[in-house]
Amino acid sequence: MSLSKKIFLVSLLIITLILTGTGIWHQQQNRAIPSDANYPKLGGIPILMYHKVNPNPGTGGLGLRVPPDKFEWQMKYLKKNGYETISLVDVMDHFEKGKHLPDKPIVITFDDGYLDNYQFAYPIMQKYGFTGTIFVVSKAIGNTNFFDVEKKLQPENRIMDWNEIRELDAAGFTIGAHTVDHPHLAEVTPEVARYQIEESKRALEHGLKKPVEVFCYPYGSYNDTVAQITKEAGYRAAVTTELGLAKITSDPFKLHRIRVTGHYSNEKFIEELHKY
Numbered sequence: 001m002s003l004s005k006k007i008f009l010v011s012l013l014i015i016t017l018i019l020t021g022t023g024i025w026h027q028q029q030n031r032a033i034p035s036d037a038n039y040p041k042l043g044g045i046p047i048l049m050y051h052k053v054n055p056n057p058g059t060g061g062l063g064l065r066v067p068p069d070k071f072e073w074q075m076k077y078l079k080k081n082g083y084e085t086i087s088l089v090d091v092m093d094h095f096e097k098g099k100h101l102p103d104k105p106i107v108i109t110f111d112d113g114y115l116d117n118y119q120f121a122y123p124i125m126q127k128y129g130f131t132g133t134i135f136v137v138s139k140a141i142g143n144t145n146f147f148d149v150e151k152k153l154q155p156e157n158r159i160m161d162w163n164e165i166r167e168l169d170a171a172g173f174t175i176g177a178h179t180v181d182h183p184h185l186a187e188v189t190p191e192v193a194r195y196q197i198e199e200s201k202r203a204l205e206h207g208l209k210k211p212v213e214v215f216c217y218p219y220g221s222y223n224d225t226v227a228q229i230t231k232e233a234g235y236r237a238a239v240t241t242e243l244g245l246a247k248i249t250s251d252p253f254k255l256h257r258i259r260v261t262g263h264y265s266n267e268k269f270i271e272e273l274h275k276y
C-alpha cells in the first residue's frame with residue numbers, strides 16, 4: 001500500500017471516530033434530560049428560590065449555593081420540558097387581571113443579589129432564553145453580604161454593583177427589594193420594618209429609574225403586620241420561604257416558593273418541582 005493511501009485510510013479512520021464520538025456525546029446529553037410527561041400538570045405556578053450559583057466551595061455551603069453545572073442541568077431540564085420564565089408581576093397580572101400566561105410558566109428567583117448570579121447564572125439562563133427575579137439588599141449593592149458575615153452565618157460574598165444590576169434589568173430580569181440591610185422583619189418594630197420596606201424600594205427605584213413592585217422577606221421572617229406594611233408601601237407581591245406553588249387563592253404578600261439547594265440531585269430537583 002502506498003504511503004498516501006495509508007495516510008488517507010488513517011485520516012478516514014480518525015474522522016469516523018470523531019463523528020461517532022460526537023454522536024454518542026450528543027445522545028448522552030439528551031438522554032440525561034428526562035421528560036416530565038408522566039407528571040400531572042402543576043396546580044399552580046412554581047417560583048424557584050436560589051441564592052448563590054457558584055462553583056467555589058469557599059463561597060459557602062451547598063444550602064445556599066448551587067454549583068453552575070447543576071444549575072445548568074436544571075435550566076436545561078426546564079427548557080427541554082417546555083417551561084417558560086415569567087416575572088412575579090406577570091403572575092399578579094394573571095391572578096388579578098386574567099393576563100394570558102404560557103402553558104408552563106415558571107418564576108426563577110435569587111435572594112440577596114450575589115455577584116455570582118451575574119457571573120454564572122445569567123449566562124446560563126441567557127443560553128436557554130430565561131429571565132429571573134433578583135431580590136437585592138439595597139445597602140449591600142457594590143459591597144458584600146455584610147448582614148450574614150457580621151452574624152458569622154456565611155463567608156463573605158460579593159454583591160452586584162449598579163452596573164451589573166442595570167445590565168440584568170435591561171436584559172429582562174426583574175429587580176425586587178429585599179430590605180435595606182436584611183433584618184428579621186418579624187422581630188423589629190413596625191416603624192423599623194416600614195423603613196426597611198419603603199427605603200429599599202425607594203433606593204432601587206432611584207437607581208433603576210423604574211417601579212420596583214416585588215419584595216422578598218429576609219430569612220422568610222414576616223407576620224401579618226409586616227405583610228400589611230409591604231402592601232401599603234406599594235408593592236404588588238412578596239415572596240416567603242414557605243414551600244409550595246403560587247395559586248390564585250394565594251395571598252399576594254405571602255407567596256410560597258420551591259427551595260433549590262446545591263445538595264439536590266437531578267432527580268430530587270424534578271421531585272421538588274412536582275411535589276406541591
Ligand SMILES: [Zn+2]
Pocket residue numbers: 111112178182218219
Ligand atoms: Zn436574603
